[in-house]
Amino acid sequence: MVKSLIYAQSGGPTSVINASALGVIDEARKRGYKVYASIHGIDGVLGEKISDVDNEDEKQLRRLLVTPAAAFGSCRRKLPSFSDDGSPYAKILEVFKKLNVRIFVYNGGNDSMNTCAKLAEFFADNKYDCKVIGVPKTIDNDLVGTDHCPGFGSAAKFIATSCREIALDTAVYAHGRVTIVEIMGRDAGWLTAASALAGKENGPDLIYLPEKSFSPLIFAEKCREIFDKKQTCLVALSEGIRDEEGNYIGSYSQKESKDAFNNTQLGGVGAYLAAFLTSKFGIKTRAIELSLLQRCAAHVSSKTDVTEAYECGKKAVEAADSGKTGYMVSIKRLSSSPYLVEYGLTPLSLVSAGTTSVPDEFISPSGDYVTPAFLSYAAPLVRGECDVEYEDGLPLYAKLKNQPIKL
Amino acid sequence: MVKSLIYAQSGGPTSVINASALGVIDEARKRGYKVYASIHGIDGVLGEKISDVDNEDEKQLRRLLVTPAAAFGSCRRKLPSFSDDGSPYAKILEVFKKLNVRIFVYNGGNDSMNTCAKLAEFFADNKYDCKVIGVPKTIDNDLVGTDHCPGFGSAAKFIATSCREIALDTAVYAHGRVTIVEIMGRDAGWLTAASALAGKENGPDLIYLPEKSFSPLIFAEKCREIFDKKQTCLVALSEGIRDEEGNYIGSYSQKESKDAFNNTQLGGVGAYLAAFLTSKFGIKTRAIELSLLQRCAAHVSSKTDVTEAYECGKKAVEAADSGKTGYMVSIKRLSSSPYLVEYGLTPLSLVSAGTTSVPDEFISPSGDYVTPAFLSYAAPLVRGECDVEYEDGLPLYAKLKNQPIKL
Numbered sequence: 001m002v003k004s005l006i007y008a009q010s011g012g013p014t015s016v017i018n019a020s021a022l023g024v025i026d027e028a029r030k031r032g033y034k035v036y037a038s039i040h041g042i043d044g045v046l047g048e049k050i051s052d053v054d055n056e057d058e059k060q061l062r063r064l065l066v067t068p069a070a071a072f073g074s075c076r077r078k079l080p081s082f083s084d085d086g087s088p089y090a091k092i093l094e095v096f097k098k099l100n101v102r103i104f105v106y107n108g109g110n111d112s113m114n115t116c117a118k119l120a121e122f123f124a125d126n127k128y129d130c131k132v133i134g135v136p137k138t139i140d141n142d143l144v145g146t147d148h149c150p151g152f153g154s155a156a157k158f159i160a161t162s163c164r165e166i167a168l169d170t171a172v173y174a175h176g177r178v179t180i181v182e183i184m185g186r187d188a189g190w191l192t193a194a195s196a197l198a199g200k201e202n203g204p205d206l207i208y209l210p211e212k213s214f215s216p217l218i219f220a221e222k223c224r225e226i227f228d229k230k231q232t233c234l235v236a237l238s239e240g241i242r243d244e245e246g247n248y249i250g251s252y253s254q255k256e257s258k259d260a261f262n263n264t265q266l267g268g269v270g271a272y273l274a275a276f277l278t279s280k281f282g283i284k285t286r287a288i289e290l291s292l293l294q295r296c297a298a299h300v301s302s303k304t305d306v307t308e309a310y311e312c313g314k315k316a317v318e319a320a321d322s323g324k325t326g327y328m329v330s331i332k333r334l335s336s337s338p339y340l341v342e343y344g345l346t347p348l349s350l351v352s353a354g355t356t357s358v359p360d361e362f363i364s365p366s367g368d369y370v371t372p373a374f375l376s377y378a379a380p381l382v383r384g385e386c387d388v389e390y391e392d393g394l395p396l397y398a399k400l401k402n403q404p405i406k407l
Numbered sequence: 408m409v410k411s412l413i414y415a416q417s418g419g420p421t422s423v424i425n426a427s428a429l430g431v432i433d434e435a436r437k438r439g440y441k442v443y444a445s446i447h448g449i450d451g452v453l454g455e456k457i458s459d460v461d462n463e464d465e466k467q468l469r470r471l472l473v474t475p476a477a478a479f480g481s482c483r484r485k486l487p488s489f490s491d492d493g494s495p496y497a498k499i500l501e502v503f504k505k506l507n508v509r510i511f512v513y514n515g516g517n518d519s520m521n522t523c524a525k526l527a528e529f530f531a532d533n534k535y536d537c538k539v540i541g542v543p544k545t546i547d548n549d550l551v552g553t554d555h556c557p558g559f560g561s562a563a564k565f566i567a568t569s570c571r572e573i574a575l576d577t578a579v580y581a582h583g584r585v586t587i588v589e590i591m592g593r594d595a596g597w598l599t600a601a602s603a604l605a606g607k608e609n610g611p612d613l614i615y616l617p618e619k620s621f622s623p624l625i626f627a628e629k630c631r632e633i634f635d636k637k638q639t640c641l642v643a644l645s646e647g648i649r650d651e652e653g654n655y656i657g658s659y660s661q662k663e664s665k666d667a668f669n670n671t672q673l674g675g676v677g678a679y680l681a682a683f684l685t686s687k688f689g690i691k692t693r694a695i696e697l698s699l700l701q702r703c704a705a706h707v708s709s710k711t712d713v714t715e716a717y718e719c720g721k722k723a724v725e726a727a728d729s730g731k732t733g734y735m736v737s738i739k740r741l742s743s744s745p746y747l748v749e750y751g752l753t754p755l756s757l758v759s760a761g762t763t764s765v766p767d768e769f770i771s772p773s774g775d776y777v778t779p780a781f782l783s784y785a786a787p788l789v790r791g792e793c794d795v796e797y798e799d800g801l802p803l804y805a806k807l808k809n810q811p812i813k814l
Contacts, residue, residue, distance in 0.1 A: 013576045040581045069575035076580070160801055161706055168476035168804060169420045169703040173483070174447045179699075197801060288698045292586075296576040299568055299707055302800060382800035393709060393789035394567055394604060397575060 003102040005317065006045065007053075008038035009137075010108035010115070011076065013069040014151030015158075015298040016309035017107055017137045018398065021071065022064040023313020024105050024135070025053055031321050036099060039402050041075035042106070042115060045095050046088055049404045056400050063398035065306060066386050068298035071400050074108075079115045082122055089122050096130055098407055103131050103320040105313070109138040109149075110352055113328055117348035120326035131320035134328035134348060135312050139295045141190035142355040145346030146330035150312055151295070153305030153381035156194030158297040159183060159236075160382060162290060164198035167234050170286075171202075176232035177284035178223050178277055182270030184294055185210065186240040189358045191294065194378055195236035196370045205233050210240035211358050212367035214249055216273065220280050222368060227283055239269055249273065299395045303384025308341065315343040339380035410509040412724065413452065414460075415445035416544075417515035417522070418483065420476040421558030422565075422705040423716035424514055424544045425805065428478065429471040430720020431512050431542070432460055438728050443506060446809050448482035449513070449522060452502050453495055456811045463807050470805035472713060473795050475705035478807050481515075486522045489529055496529050503537055505814055510538050510727040512720070516545040516556075517759055520735055524755035527733035538727035541735035541755060542719050546702045548597035549762040552753030553737035557719055558702070560712030560788035563601030565704040566590060566643075567789060569697060571605035574641050577693075578609075583639035584691035585630050585684055589677030591701055592617065593647040596765045598701065601785055602643035603777045612640050617647035618765050619774035621656055623680065627687050629775060634690055646676055656680065706802045710791025715748070722750040746787035 005028045009017055021037075028035045035053040038044030051072070053061070064071055082089055096104070106116045113134045120132035136143050141152035163181060170179045181204070183192040189209025196207055205226045208214055214237075226233040241249050250269035270287035277285050312329045319327060327345035334340040362374035389396045412435045416424055428444075435442045442460040445451030458479070460468070471478055489496055503511070513523045520541045527539035543550050548559035570588060577586045588611070590599040596616025603614055612633045615621055621644075633640040648656050657676035677694035684692050719736045726734060734752035741747040769781035796803045 009579075013579050040579075043581065067575070068572050070579040073581065074579040157800055162700055162704070164801060164804070165475050165703040165705060166699055168474070169699050172416075172420050172477040172481040174450065174480065197799075201806070202804070286699070288700070289696065291695045292573055292576050292693070293569055293695070293700070296572040297569070298572060304800075379799055384800060385797055390792055392604075392786055393564055393711075393791060394571060397571070397609070399608070 001100045002034045003032070004034035004036055004099050005103040005105065006036045006038050006050065006099070006101050007105045008041045008044060008107065009070040009072050009074050010041040010106060010112040011074060011137065012295060013074060014137055014139050014295055015068045015154035015301040016150050016306050018064040018067045018071045019306045019309035020107050020135045020137065020150060020313035022061065023310040024317055025061065027314040027317035028103070031317060033103065037072040039404065040073035041077065042079065043075040043077055044073070045092050048095065048407050050095070050407065051402050052405050055403060060398045060400055063389065063396065065310065066298055066301065066388050067397040068296040071398055072402060078111050079118050082118065092119065093126065093128060095407065096128070101130055103133070103317065105133050105135055105316045105320070107135040107137050109143065110355065113348050114352040116328070117326065117352055120348065124325070131323065131325040133316040133320045133324065134351070135316045136328055136330070139191060140185055140188055142188040142357070143351060144354050144356055145328065145351050147333040147341070148331060148381055150305060150309035152190060154298070154301035155191055155294050156197065156378060157302045157382035158294050158300050159191055159194050159290060160197035161300055163195040163204055163234065163236060164202045166288065167198060167202040170234060171232050174231065177286055178227055178233045178235065180235045180237060180270040180274050180285065180287045182239055182268045182287060182289045183236060184290070185238045187357070188355060189238045192236050192238040193358055193362065193370045193374055196375060197378055197382060203234070204236035206235045206368045207370055208237040208241050208368060209358055209363060210238045210242060212363060213244045214241040215243065216249065216276055219273065220277055223277055224281050224283065237270065241269060298397070299388050301386050302382045303386050304381055306386055311343060319345055336376050336380060408507045409441045410439070411441035411443055411506050412510040412512065413443045413445050413457065413506070413508050414512045415448045415451060415514065416477040416479050416481050417448040417513060417519040418481060418544065419702060420481065421544055421546050421702055422475045422561035422708040423557050423713050425471040425474045425478045426713045426716035427514050427542045427544065427557060427720035429468065430717040431724055432468065434721040434724035435510070438724060440510065444479040446811065447480035448484065449486065450482040450484055451480070452499050455502065455814050457502070457814065458809050459812050462810060467805045467807055470796065470803065472717065473705055473708065473793050474804040475703040478805055479809060485518050486525050489525065499526065500533065500535060502814065503535070508537055510540070510724065512540050512542055512723045512727070514542040514544050516550065517762065520755050521759040523735070524733065524759055527755065531732070538730065538732040540723040540727045540731065541758070542723045543735055543737070546598060547592055547595055549595040549764070550758060551761050551763055552735065552758050554740040554748070555738060555788055557712060557716035559597060561705070561708035562598055562701045563604065563785060564709045564789035565701050565707050566598055566601050566697060567604035568707055570602045570611055570641070570643060571609045573695065574605060574609040577641060578639050581638060584693055585634055585640045585642065587642045587644060587677040587681050587692065587694045589646055589675045589694060589696045590643055591697070592645045594764070595762060596645045599643050599645040600765055600769065600777045600781055603782060604785055604789060610641070611643035613642045613775045614777055615644040615648050615775060616765055616770060617645045617649060619770055620651045621648040622650065623656065623683055626680065627684055630684055631688050631690065644677065648676060705804070706795050708793050709789045710793050711788055713793055718750060726752055743783050743787060
């Protein structure tokens with residue numbers, strides 16, 4: 001029976017997770033593996049929803065390189081530890097044996113790497129020869145053990161591009177307003193920091209990350225100072241900014257405001273601070289949430305990011321096929337200028353132990369901008385544009401059948 | 408003394424108003440005019456802030472073709488009628504005489520066309536030989552007397568692209584949520600309708616325009632029906648949707664909810680309806696406002712739109728130079744397939760008399776989607792991609808000096 005590989009996607013979508021999928025598929029086929037995809041992450045194995053990738057149209061598969069979201073579906077399941085509940089493990093083993101699965105590649109963030117670690121251990125303990133390798137994916141860029149994460153560069157490129165465009169838009173009037181752009185990243189400010197790539201001239205005047213404590217009063221004074229001078233002010237801030245006591249600024253609003261149905265208001269921190277500025281100084285404000293767009297705007301994804309995502313997928317198969325298990329593929333930066341990386345492997349136990357914050361040397365001492373060192377770090381990651389195929393003026397993305405096979 | 412032209416921009420920015428500027432500049436130079444720009448619209452003339460376009464770097468001027476916002480600054484001033492207050496007219500005449508201005512081209516929406524009409528009449532009454540021509544610009548696509556407006560196609564392309572990407576993003580989980588995308592257009596639903604270009608498969612399931620009365624209860628039932636079937640549901644709706652009595656649905660929220668500072672909440676209609684759905688059915692929801700991005704995302708502007716904007720600018724100068732005054736350049740569609748247009752002139756009095764709504768034949772009888780006729784109308788307008796210049800992974804946009812000359 002031919003040896004096979006199962007690939008699955010997990011966690012929040014990105015613009016490049018499907019590029020990793022294609023890397024896995026291409027390398028696995030090259031090495032003689034039959035390739036299956038588990039639909040909706042590990043849930044597909046547990047619920048016997050597994051597709052044969054050979055049933056997909058080859059042209060659609062090629063399009064995965066620039067298709068956002070998760071073409072094979074995603075899930076948010078965290079496997080229980082084996083000692084708490086062995087039943088999902090038994091099911092996974094049953095399915096894997098049926099399909100002669102010898103490599104499992106899981107593409108996701110922290111939780112997915114935790115699942116990988118548990119499965120690698122389980123297979124080893126049960127003497128079932130299946131190598132487990134994780135492929136990193138997160139726009140948040142907060143995985144331990146890799147210089148950066150596939151998905152970050154494209155999100156960063158969309159954020160910086162949008163901030164540049166918003167800066168131009170908000171500067172047109174002689175008397176403007178303060179515009180606050182709220183960016184994803186509950187605990188790590190990488191994405192918000194990336195807004196600085198737009199430049200000082202057509203980009204944010206102020207940048208606030210969750211890594212530094214935030215004072216609404218100091219913030220308000222700084223905005224007013226800039227606004228008085230320029231008659232416009234652009235602020236980029238992370239949804240996760242916190243005050244000195246560690247309370248989310250966004251939670252101020254949730255505590256104190258009610259929506260029309262008398263529920264606590266879930267409005268964002270940007271909207272809260274915009275209202276705060278207006279109530280304090282009477283300045284006109286606007287809050288913008290980049291929301292889902294920042295993780296799915298594949299039409300403007302970074303070629304560097306797409307290429308690395310694809311390579312990480314290939315590397316996972318290469319590692320597994322050469323006998324490695326229990327690792328996440330990682331990116332090691334050899335040099336920023338010229339930009340050079342090599343791919344490596346990081347033990348999964350290391351990855352799922354924590355997350356990476358933006359280090360102090362990347363944040364300006366005043367806490368309201370980033371340093372040149374950060375710009376040197378981030379600039380190469382957004383470089384290069386992808387050849388997105390357009391039809392009738394709109395980007396063409398892969399459409400897979402994801403038809404479950406009969407097990 | 409050499410004859411000269413003043414060009415100015417007014418109203419909300421778009422992705423292509425600067426393409427019109429370049430069309431004006433190129434055609435005026437070709438015809439031997441000295442070209443000035445009034446900084447911040449007509450305010451620049453009133454405040455003697457006028458730049459000599461020859462002082463700009465030629466490379467930066469070329470970049471205007473794909474630069475969003477309003478590179479010469481904008482304003483929201485509406486000229487008083489001459490009988491109410493003649494002083495601004497006297498000032499304009501003084502400046503125009505000093506610079507020997509023989510053509511004034513104003514690039515904007517309804518209010519700007521009103522200003523054009525007043526100035527054309529004033530110059531004629533005062534026997535000052537200055538031709539006044541308006542160049543249409545609005546993402547809202549609601550100007551009378553033209554098949555469509557420069558600015559609409561690029562906004563429509565961004566909206567449809569984003570809706571396609573959001574649809575992919577929100578479909579990844581086995582159990583998803585209802586996602587509501589709120590789109591600009593207080594009185595006309597053209598932009599919201601354009602979301603349908605994303606297609607039925609990866610685009611909105613439901614589309615609501617201000618042209619049809621909106622019932623939150625019927626809306627909620629339709630969402631639940633679709634959600635029950637697909638476990639995901641994407642809704643595109645206009646900020647301006649109204650109930651049967653003509654009240655903005657967005658105003659429900661403003662009436663009933665308070666922000667953290669006890670001010671009435673200015674949250675959008677999308678957020679309101681998302682909360683309504685959750686409170687009614689317990690469905691998970693998310694509201695996304697495309698906000699300013701839809702009018703400034705020039706990195707994904709429509710080549711058709713950019714080309715037409717440029718041509719409208721040229722046409723304005725050509726018309727004025729041949730003695731026409733008191734007109735707005737208009738686009739007449741000769742055929743949708745193949746797409747063919749010709750440029751014409753519409754009397755300004757006609758333009759400023761009203762706005763254009765989405766007609767009945769473009770809205771499905773159920774009021775929650777658009778018709779194939781609308782798709783035939785809109786599809787050509789988003790076609791073609793622009794050669795945006797990138798540097799270090801980000802689009803390069805024009806940077807003008809806008810240095811006022813001494814009058």
